[in-house]
Amino acid sequence: MEIVQLTIDNKKVVVEKGTTILEAAKNIGVDIPTLCYMKLDDMNFENKPGGCRVCVVEVEGRRNLAPACKTECTEGMQINTHSVRVVNARRTVMELILSDHPFDCLVCAKSGDCDLQSLAQKLGIREVRYQGEKNTYKSDESPAIVREMEKCIMCRRCETACNEVQTVGVLSAINRGFESVVAPAFEMDLDHSACTFCGQCVAVCPTGALTQRDSSAKVMDAIVDPTKTVIVQTAPAVRAALGEEFGMEAGTLVTGKMVSALRKLGFDHVFDTDFAADLTIMEESTELLGRLNAHLNGDKDVKLPILTSCCPGWVNFFEHQFPDMIDIPSTAKSPQQMFGAIAKTYFADQLKKERKDVVVVSVMPCLAKKYECSRDEFKVDGDPDVNLSISTRELAQMIRNANLNFEALEEDDFDQPMGESTGAAVIFGTTGGVIEAAVRTAYEVQTKKPLPKVDFEELRGFEGIRSATIDFDGLPINIGIAHGLGNARKLLEDIRAGKSQFHAIEIMACPGGCIGGGGQPYHHGDVEILKKRQRAIYEEDRGKVLRKSHENPFIAKLYEEFLGEPCGHKSHELLHTHYYDKKKKVEI
């Protein structure tokens, strides 16, 4: 290893050759402001186009200022990160960026969570001396993501997320000079592109250029409508992140406070998507074992590996990019949609309510869920099984609007029957969790023996692609896991090439799984936040009395009273779906 020695702000520092000034400074606790730069360790995300020029520093003997994010340290460098020249340049750069940015911070969806705003504040920008032309673009409102490109500062983080991490490839810088902007091909709306609505572009956008489609006002309209019974379901990853919106430490579990807040907001029934996650496991593990046993019995046509299907971003991805493989994923609907289907049939019957008078709202860590619930196949006579999906961030905003002191709220429990869940359902919120939950149930169903150990450490972690062989009492089952669509692509290409040895694969579109979803509180580049959320999820699992989906007594009752058996006739009708080839064809 070659090393170089240099000084930064008069402090000596020794680094490996190839280290940038920005990284070297960070090592010794010198914080150089950045804007376009973002690095997410463990996620294959590094964005440093060197475009914004906010991180410039003075290097003695060098004529011009150097961008710290892109300049490698060399032997004997003497660097000043806050000389008058540097500070003035940084302020000028910031003013130039702001000169082509709307001044509507007070009403911007990103206000208070905006990297551009925080930096302007940090640098103490009080006026913009440059007045000139401002760019205007048509706004683009898909069912999940809103693009207001006047607010784009061309940091290119969204492009890195979309193209390199997710390999979805719908965003690119287009045009040149002052006219340049990030857009889908032919400047079409996201809705018409191959966008998966994973929302990772929104998760990294430093400004209000990319935000979520906000449905919280519609939710309040439903709540105050006396003719409607409003049911809410909350996804597992929400409870591990919501607290951050109220200044609590990342990884603080706020399940009880969240339930309490939802009740105070006026929802008639506060239920848990985890209930439906247990239901998903019943269906998905039955499907897995069905295919597996058919394969073991010599059926050559059976599709293996089976792929999980609970992540709507992932579903969109394979429908657009791997349409030749749409018969491989499990046909089980996602927990959000299973919940909606049961709530508007079984539970509505219990309430003696008509379908049209029941409104199902979901709180999700996800933006693709907004799109998912709008899909036609999840509607009955035009009425969606899940009417509205809001993100963790939108729920936080609703709680603030209602003037609730979140931290002081007492802990409360979900309502029954659709609020009961097991630890297996909770871990749906993190990468590796769905397949672990499926294995817990599939093992006991297949071997008819109790699991020797509930925790499958070998399936956990943060690596992009993981694999493990689970011993089903003498039968080795090969499990694959991918999170982030770029990683999913690798496993899919192996399957297409006939090289895959897996029996079952779990795929989550977002890095980290749902804990890193596009609807979660902004991480601002800190991956540790996601890891803390992951630990919280496993902590909630450990604390549960019941940790296997098939042990959920309300699930057993649901099958007994209503559904019959997993993958039976009624289940197929209500809990399974089909996929569509959405690849755009070139007409020739």
Next chain:
Amino acid sequence: MANIKLPAAKVEELKGVCKRLGNEGGELINALHAAQELFGYLPAEVQELVASEMNVSVAHVYGVVTFYSFFSMIPKGEHPISICMGTACYVRGAEKVLDEFKRHLNVKVGETTQDGKFSISCLRCVGACGLAPVVTVGEKVYGRVAAEDVKGILEEYR
């Protein structure tokens, strides 16, 4: 965006070019040059084809097409008019000539008339500075063009 049907023979030819270029993203600009040569311009359908043949995203192809002024998404007219804006032509009044073409045809630079007959583009120096200002219509070169000549030139093609 209207859907157009690409002629099969040209599609096959373009696929052949892409194959010779290794179907690899690094050769994208060369593939686009060939495509524009072949089709005259780069409509969305051609960009989609190039993207799939060169294994890059359509968004990326569109980004490249919109970055370089050489690439055009508008079909050229039956009689493409080019006005030289090189230094010699410019100082001898090329801009006035250009304005006159724009006025007569009611289109901007890079656009094509409604009837598809004429399109206007600018170029830099055709190597005939002695004839400045120079205008070409298709393959025909006009030298020492003045604004007053524009109407007459257009009449030749109407």
